[in-house]
Amino acid sequence: MFRTFLVILRxxxxxxxxxRTDVLTTLFFFVIVASLFPxxxxxxxxxxxxxxxxxxxxAALLASMLALExxxxxxHADGTLEQMMxxxxxxxxxxxxxxxxxxxxxxxPLVLVAPxxxxxxxxxxxxxxxxxxxxxxxxxxxxxIGAIGAALTLGLRGGGILLSLLVLPLYIPVLVYGSxxxxxxxxxxxxxQPFMALLGAFLVLALAFSPLATAxxxxxxxx
Amino acid sequence: MKRHWFHFSAPSTFYSLAGRMTPWFLALAVIxxxxxxxxxFFETPDRLGGSNPQxxxxxxxFVHVGSAWMSMWLYVVVAGWSALGLVFNTRLSxxxxxxxxxxxxxxxxxxxxxxxxxxxxSWGTWWDWDPRLTSELVLFFLYVGYLxxxxxxxxxxxxxxxxxxxxxxxxxxVPVIFWSINCPDPNQCAALHQRSSMSDIDGNILFGMLGLTxxxxxxxxxxxxxxVRSIILEREADTTWVAExxxxxxxx
Numbered sequence: 001m002f003r004t005f006l007v008i009l010r011x012x013x014x015x016x017x018x019x020r021t022d023v024l025t026t027l028f029f030f031v032i033v034a035s036l037f038p039x040x041x042x043x044x045x046x047x048x049x050x051x052x053x054x055x056x057x058x059a060a061l062l063a064s065m066l067a068l069e070x071x072x073x074x075x076h077a078d079g080t081l082e083q084m085m086x087x088x089x090x091x092x093x094x095x096x097x098x099x100x101x102x103x104x105x106x107x108x109p110l111v112l113v114a115p116x117x118x119x120x121x122x123x124x125x126x127x128x129x130x131x132x133x134x135x136x137x138x139x140x141x142x143x144x145i146g147a148i149g150a151a152l153t154l155g156l157r158g159g160g161i162l163l164s165l166l167v168l169p170l171y172i173p174v175l176v177y178g179s180x181x182x183x184x185x186x187x188x189x190x191x192x193q194p195f196m197a198l199l200g201a202f203l204v205l206a207l208a209f210s211p212l213a214t215a216x217x218x219x220x221x222x223x
Numbered sequence: 224m225k226r227h228w229f230h231f232s233a234p235s236t237f238y239s240l241a242g243r244m245t246p247w248f249l250a251l252a253v254i255x256x257x258x259x260x261x262x263x264f265f266e267t268p269d270r271l272g273g274s275n276p277q278x279x280x281x282x283x284x285f286v287h288v289g290s291a292w293m294s295m296w297l298y299v300v301v302a303g304w305s306a307l308g309l310v311f312n313t314r315l316s317x318x319x320x321x322x323x324x325x326x327x328x329x330x331x332x333x334x335x336x337x338x339x340x341x342x343x344x345s346w347g348t349w350w351d352w353d354p355r356l357t358s359e360l361v362l363f364f365l366y367v368g369y370l371x372x373x374x375x376x377x378x379x380x381x382x383x384x385x386x387x388x389x390x391x392x393x394x395x396x397v398p399v400i401f402w403s404i405n406c407p408d409p410n411q412c413a414a415l416h417q418r419s420s421m422s423d424i425d426g427n428i429l430f431g432m433l434g435l436t437x438x439x440x441x442x443x444x445x446x447x448x449x450x451v452r453s454i455i456l457e458r459e460a461d462t463t464w465v466a467e468x469x470x471x472x473x474x475x
Contacts, residue, residue, distance in 0.1 A: 152385045
């Protein structure tokens with residue numbers, strides 16, 4: 001079962017590496033959105049430091065949401081997805097492999113580039129580390145929750161905008177505690193722990209249930 | 224007369240049952256609604272609290288609390304029907320879920336709307352990012368997402384099942400949203416809603432509040448049944464029983 005997971009993971013990463021623009025567009029979308037805010041709201045240092053955590057998280061939310069559409073779309077279009085569903089391996093494991101690959105390609109780059117964005121917002125030292133850590137725990141949750149929405153809206157007209165309607169409300173807790181952790185870390189580092197614990201709880205919960213729900217959603221969408 | 228347990232789970236039998244029950248629920252809703260509105264307006268104190276009393280505007284509570292309760296309860300009902308539909312694969316369960324959801328969305332909106340009108344005189348603001356307001360807003364988004372997904376899919380069977388799954392996923396979110404009321408650091412987020420308990424409320428006010436909640440509940444039954452009847456007719460339009468039924472009702 002673990003081998004199936006690895007095979008899917010390697011396949012998806014190889015496919016994405018053949019077409020790198022998809023990965024890079026998500027990353028640059030994140031960077032551009034985060035850079036737009038100081039231009040829009042003004043560049044006073046104190047205000048930016050105050051806005052920073054929230055802006056980075058909202059930008060990460062939007063970036064990972066926009067990338068979701070591609071999660072199953074190409075496999076659905078060329079029929080690979082149906083073949084996957086016919087294999088004797090449990091669909092949820094295959095789905096988990098696809099989600100992991102998706103996170104490695106869209107979530108992880110965001111985590112790695114986030115300190116640079118943080119510097120734009122005059123965050124430094126520990127808050128930057130906390131932000132990376134929070135994104136590291138939080139972005140997989142976004143991919144996992146988003147996969148359910150992506151599977152439900154598979155092949156629908158105007159699927160992208162509908163997907164945002166379904167997925168964004170479910171992202172809210174991650175946003176609240178993710179940006180909360182960073183905001184708290186600028187005041188007192190000791191207060192970060194409960195936020196991280198809750199983010200970790202979301203991750204465990206999503207990791208346990210999302211592949212099952214996504215597999216069920218795929219079975220509904222592809223009949 | 225002995226009837227099978229699932230007798231009314233067939234759309235054709237439920238259609239007439241819902242038709243017969245709708246007027247009763249509607250009457251109950253109107254009667255209890257009128258009684259509790261009367262009670263709320265004339266049998267309760269004019270002002271509330273000690274040094275800084277809430278004046279007449281506190282009467283919004285009768286609509287506000289009832290609609291907030293119903294908004295949450297109806298989401299559970301939608302998710303419950305959805306789960307029943309996915310487990311037993313009964314068409315009627317999905318139809319019930321779809322017909323309850325708009326009423327739930329309306330009550331969620333009503334709770335937010337009346338809350339804003341209450342907030343303006345008592346807190347001095349229409350809106351605040353209080354955890355409970357936020358969670359109610361998220362609930363509204365969940366309803367909207369559910370209805371949007373259902374109406375975006377043309378194939379009724381897929382629409383039913385996809386929306387049902389979404390409702391259940393949303394239900395997993397509901398406790399998460401409610402935990403946000405007990406946020407990790409109470410100094411970080413001051414909650415505007417105090418923890419309230421039933422025993423602290425004046426008896427007359429409680430009567431009006433519970434009465435109107437009951438009226439809203441009955442209203443939800445009535446509207447859902449009316450809506451489910453239209454959905455049944457729409458989905459089963461090609462069957463013979465619909466043709467016979469319409470002939471009986473004198474619709475051409």
